[in-house]
Amino acid sequence: MMTDDEYREYLDALARRHLKPGWLRHFGPGGAAEHLTYDIERLSSAARFVRVVADRPENANLLKELAQEINNAYVEHIFNAMEHSGVLPALDEAPEITFPNLRRSVIPEEDAHLLRHAGVEDADAEITILIHYARAHVGRPDSSPSRIAQQAQTELKNAAGRVAQLASQPEAQPAPKKRKLFNGIGKILAGTVTAAGNLLLATGTLIAPNPATAYGVIGSSALAIGGVFQGIGDLRGE
DSSP states (O other): OOOHHHHHHHHHHHHHHHOOGGGGGGGOTTHHHHHHHHHHHHHHHHHHHHHHHHTOTTOHHHHHHHHHHHHTOOOHHHHHHHHHHTHHHHHHHOHHHHTTTOOGGGSOHHHHHHHHHTTOSOHHHHHHHHHHHHHHHTTSTTOOHHHHHHHHHHHHHHHHHHHHHHHHOTTSSOHHHHHHHHHHHHHHHHHHHHHHHHHHHHHTOSOOSSOOOHHHHHHHHHHHHHHHHHHHHHHTTO
């Protein structure tokens, strides 16, 4: 296990090697900050709605609205931006080092704010859980950050279909499976929100008490991928 200083030095080196200053052009007119801020608000709202419906899974009208909301929750372009910006290549370089060493000291405080905005009541506890999940699962030889990111959109589309089925057949799934379904959707959305926030940090446009640093960008991205991966696992019943 690396020390804090060693790990920050390592993440800084990954950032210097991979992050690309020209990635902003992939967001088109309006610039990265405007697009990312919109995405954060849109996906945070959807994540909060998931939590409302999870408390009332017998309400067919809410389920229908949620199915439509999730079906329209486009996250793929955010992960494409992570690829173009060099963030995903940085995480792909040596996940067996990056993820098992992940720790709270490299996670920007903005991540806790973003998780709360996405409806997570105890954001600090969620970050701790995600760190341990990422350490145990993402750095394995049979997983890669880019592959996890590529699966997010398909998994959400599939989940939207399952929610729509619940609206017409409320008893189609037992309560534990429903909880897994809603939890999985919420975790993918919250993970994508932190991914978008991380990219906003990378632009230097997010107002915060402390300026964004390179190791925080990579650390935040690793946490986001861990959250998405945990959500995918929940949707698959793993």
